[in-house]
Amino acid sequence: MNEPANKAATSAALRSFEASWRARPADGLAAMRGEAMQRFLALGLPTPRDESWRYTNLRAMAAMSFIDAPRIANGAVTAAPGESWIAGAGMSAIRILNGYPQLGAGADSGLAHVAVRSLRAVAESEPKVIAERHTAAAESEEGRWTLLNRALFVDGLHLRITGRVAGPILIVHAANCPDGSHAVHSRLIVETGPGAAATIIEHHLGAGGGTLLANRATEIDLAPGASIEHYRVFSGDERTTQFDSVDVRHGADSRCRQFTVVLGGALVRTDLRAHLGGIGAQHDSYALLAGRGARQIDCVNTIVHAAPRTTSNQTARAIGAGSSRVVFNSKVIVERGAAGAQSQQSSRGLLLSPNAELDTRPQLQIHEDDVKCAHGATTGRLDPDMLFYLLSRGIERSAAQSLLIYAFLDDVLTGIASMPTRRAIEDALVEELPDADLLRSFR
Amino acid sequence: MNLNTGKQVLTISNLCATVAGKDILKGVDLEIRAGEVHAIMGPNGSGKSTLAQVLAGREDYEVTAGSVSFDGVDMLALRPEERARAGFFLGFQYPVEIPGVNNAYLLKAALNAKRKAANLPEVDAYEFLALIKAKMKFMQMDESFLSRGVNEGFSGGEKKRNEILQMLILEPKLAVLDETDSGLDIDALKVVAAGVNSLRGGEHAIILITHYQRLLDYIEPDRVHVFAGGRIQKSGDKSLALELEDRGYDWVRGDRVA
Structure with missing residues (x-):
């Protein structure tokens, strides 16, 4: 059947x-x-x-x-x-x-x-x-x-x-x-x-x-x-x-x-x-995926290296709060003839709730010998040592958690070259986190 | 003989604590007055660092008996952040790196959290910058530290300096410095010692936890305690540290209560 x-x-x-x-x-x-x-x-x-x-x-x-x-x-x-x-x-x-x-x-x-x-x-x-x-x-x-x-x-x-x-x-x-x-x-x-x-x-x-x-x-x-x-x-x-x-x-x-x-x-x-498809081309992708409530986010990247000396970098940061579900699925294909291609994937997930789910699937298909490809994927919870360090300095627990969430997203946020855009995204992000006022004072 | 008549800052009575069901602290007694510097020395694994972590409120440890009175308050009833705001400071043995959280901002938030708890207005940006720059100069730290993430990419010595810098900014009533001297070269050790000495006296009490006598060449303690087997085995003046250096920890281990 x-x-x-x-x-x-x-x-x-x-x-x-x-x-x-x-x-x-x-x-x-x-x-x-x-x-x-x-x-x-x-x-x-x-x-x-x-x-x-x-x-x-x-x-x-x-x-x-x-x-x-x-x-x-x-x-x-x-x-x-x-x-x-x-x-x-x-x-x-x-x-x-x-x-x-x-x-x-x-x-x-x-x-x-x-x-x-x-x-x-x-x-x-x-x-x-x-x-x-x-x-x-x-x-x-x-x-x-x-x-x-x-x-x-x-x-x-x-x-x-x-x-x-x-x-x-x-x-x-x-x-x-x-x-x-x-x-x-x-x-x-x-x-x-x-x-x-x-x-x-x-x-x-x-x-x-x-x-x-x-x-x-x-x-x-x-x-x-x-x-x-x-x-x-x-x-x-x-x-x-x-x-x-x-x-x-x-x-x-x-x-x-x-x-x-x-x-x-x-x-x-x-x-x-x-x-x-053009020699020497470069594609850098960044994903900031904030899962909260019952939100489902399904982010699928496909990068094809079809010409020599092409470069791709992928940076994904996913947060899972509430009962959200976040998927980051990235596939890099290096075609035959794309000699000297370089590809890098960094995907990290931060789980904030036992009911949330994060899935990351980095995939590589390489049909050429002369390439450099690397990928790293990790998923974890807030680091207890980092949290304790902040608490020990008198920071309120909820604020400390927000700070660490914010810090987790740093690699994507700092990549945003347009400052007004970055500010606006940071502001919107802060609204979603507890202790928005303190976070604002942190910037 | 100790003639200090400063206010009692910390009183630890029969403190016992376990981690994962294992007894680590087995009846610690200790009293410190304002203005005093105490050194706690002891072999590795004796429980010195556990004492520091328990005082700071780390949840991994369970206090099974005893009491801790800090500035007249039951410290064990306070959350870690409340202890900090009340004037307790832990200088970590291994300060954690927190990429993405700015050093200067953390310090400012920590200072303001403390001031808010004391019903003081928040420190303004100019005032804070002047304060931190002066303290950094004293600690011989580069101004680039301000814009970096907390301890991010710092060498061991830089991390320890940063701990002392935080202490100088926060001016705690009681600072516990957990092996702040370990991994420091002699120049860094002198800078760290100068930092500690600059806070010394007045309202501030300091506990130095250390494995070696070396730090005490630069910071002269009022009292020295030998820690072994989960409790203080012996207390004395600074000459005890020298005696310990000569005779080794086995000397006190022999006294250990089973």
Whole structure:
């Protein structure tokens, strides 16, 4: 017997996705959408038997029906749900509400070296730009949510970065779905010119009351010598499910520093795929995964070294409080011919509750001899010697615990180059810990 | 003869403690007055460090009998952090490294915790910086220590200096320095001794736990206790340390109560 486990349950969600797909316009993307939808339906929802979904059970979600989050016209919402707390001086902010970017007239972002267009506008004028894109995600079964995104995305952003952009570009993914069960499928495409450099921050908020399934995909193409610092920060509420994939394709000598920060949401699944296809390219990824309450976080990284002298570094720090469950699953593949590749993985988990669970799975597949690969994974509780040392100096126990939790995250936090972003993330993190006031005085 | 008439800071009576069911402290008696420096000497494994940890409130040890009165308060009823705020300080034998927790901030938080407990206002940033810089200069510590994690990457000697620095900032009523001299070269030993001597007198009482007589060349104790078999076997003035150096610990082991 090899009966799919969730067959009965999946149908409600699948039927609702199919209905959404049928409602999409018959435009230049229809063929692409149709093909993606058929493949998604054939694969069905992932079950724990799927290799990269073994820790995350979607049975409850599968029984639900989702409708598209409505488009809300510019200016129609006065009391905008969930302003981003990252927004700061020197940042250019673009809001995407229910999947639709809220852009002013025209493509002028007001930013030097960046052309911003809505994906819908691109679909109308140059559908080929989107239809002919292929991503590693959509080619693999693991990327089935990316397939669904391809079939259903309503809108999104297309950024073309041609030079060195001064301040961070903040993209706020907001949703206004006060009731019911809504799905948002949006997409971000970032194209860079040679030597371009920018910081892009995606901040994912909750729905403001209702149940939200946010299925978003980001694709970043790095031209030779281009350099991108990309953040995705999740701070949704306990009714928000996030499927978020980031695909980075590296040209020669390009650099990407990618941060995945999960501070909210009920279920957050993040995929990162970095394809180091250009000689000398480097990808550094950082993950800060804060599990608390009943939150489930499933962070899956796949790094492919496909060219000589490529470098990847992964740093993951996971905290498990409450009855949360946090998975960090990282796979590094070094293809034949990627001589001189260097890869390093450091993943550490801190268990704060007997009911929480942390799983880390570092994997290496090496098909080349001349490589340097290292990985380390540890999971433990707060160090009793460190705790006692702080207590013996008069620090309150709860504050001492918070301090040690904070210190545990140091390797990721200090990696954040954008200071206002780091401050904002630290502030949000502190809010989640006891003795916030004392922690603040510590910084 | 000890003519000190300072206030009694610590009174330990018949203190017994176990770890994992094993008796380690077997009836410790000790009295210290303000302004005094006591040395507790003894062989390895005699229970000296356990005494220090029990006084600091480490949960791994279970006190099975006896009492400890600190500044008139039942110390055993206090949590470790309360003992610290009440003016107790333990200088660790092996100070732990805490990467990610900044040295200067820890000191400031510790000082403010103590001041808050005494209903004093928090120390302001300028005042604190001036204080810590002066003390660091005295301890011959580089200012880069301020921005580093607690003991992170410190050498053994640096860690011990850092313990003394903390002591000087916190100005405890009672400091127990657990083998602060071990692993120090002679220059570091002198600096550490100068730190201890600078706190000496007035309201402060100090217990030096040490294996060797060497430290006592630089810090002259008012009383010397020989610790063996889980209790104090012999007490005397500084000449006891020299006698011990000559005759070895076997001399006191012979007196041990079974």
